[in-house]
Amino acid sequence: MRYLHLIPILLSLGCSDPKPLHGVVEPKAGETLKRILGPMPGFGSFDTYSDALLAACPLILNQPNAVAGKPSDPNFRLYWPKSREYCAWIYRTPIEANGRKIPLGIVAFFSNSLEGTCDGFHQYIPATNELLKWTPESTGRWRSEVVGEVVWNDGNYEIKRR
Numbered sequence: 001m002r003y004l005h006l007i008p009i010l011l012s013l014g015c016s017d018p019k020p021l022h023g024v025v026e027p028k029a030g031e032t033l034k035r036i037l038g039p040m041p042g043f044g045s046f047d048t049y050s051d052a053l054l055a056a057c058p059l060i061l062n063q064p065n066a067v068a069g070k071p072s073d074p075n076f077r078l079y080w081p082k083s084r085e086y087c088a089w090i091y092r093t094p095i096e097a098n099g100r101k102i103p104l105g106i107v108a109f110f111s112n113s114l115e116g117t118c119d120g121f122h123q124y125i126p127a128t129n130e131l132l133k134w135t136p137e138s139t140g141r142w143r144s145e146v147v148g149e150v151v152w153n154d155g156n157y158e159i160k161r162r
């Protein structure tokens with residue numbers, strides 16, 4: 001009975017706002033961010049875009065609930081509703097590096113395990129409508145393969161696999 005007065009305090013601690021995650025900017029409900037300051041403290045800069053991607057992949061995939069598994073996983077229905085999307089971008093990247101043009105696009109990192117290992121990323125290149133799958137090699141370089149293309153028709157799209 002002496003400790004009953006502590007129950008409201010303990011309950012309020014369990015309902016308090018979660019601690020902010022390092023490097024994650026999250027707007028409050030209903031808030032629209034007009035800009036995000038960067039670079040992220042303690043992260044970057046990088047000599048090549050490949051180095052930046054190699055560093056960003058585990059950073060993103062190791063965030064809480066960033067990996068939901070595959071639909072065929074037995075616990076997928078448990079993980080999927082709790083999963084979260086994290087976004088990042090590389091900015092001030094030169095459009096040309098080492099004498100060649102770098103195709104800018106949108107990437108989505110993926111992991112083949114719930115541990116959040118960086119197993120690669122998919123890239124959409126708007127200039128060519130190509131979908132590429134990139135996987136890391138043991139040498140630290142990325143290997144790419146074209147896996148499809150996005151076909152746009154009156155604002156709708158269709159993904160054609162190759």
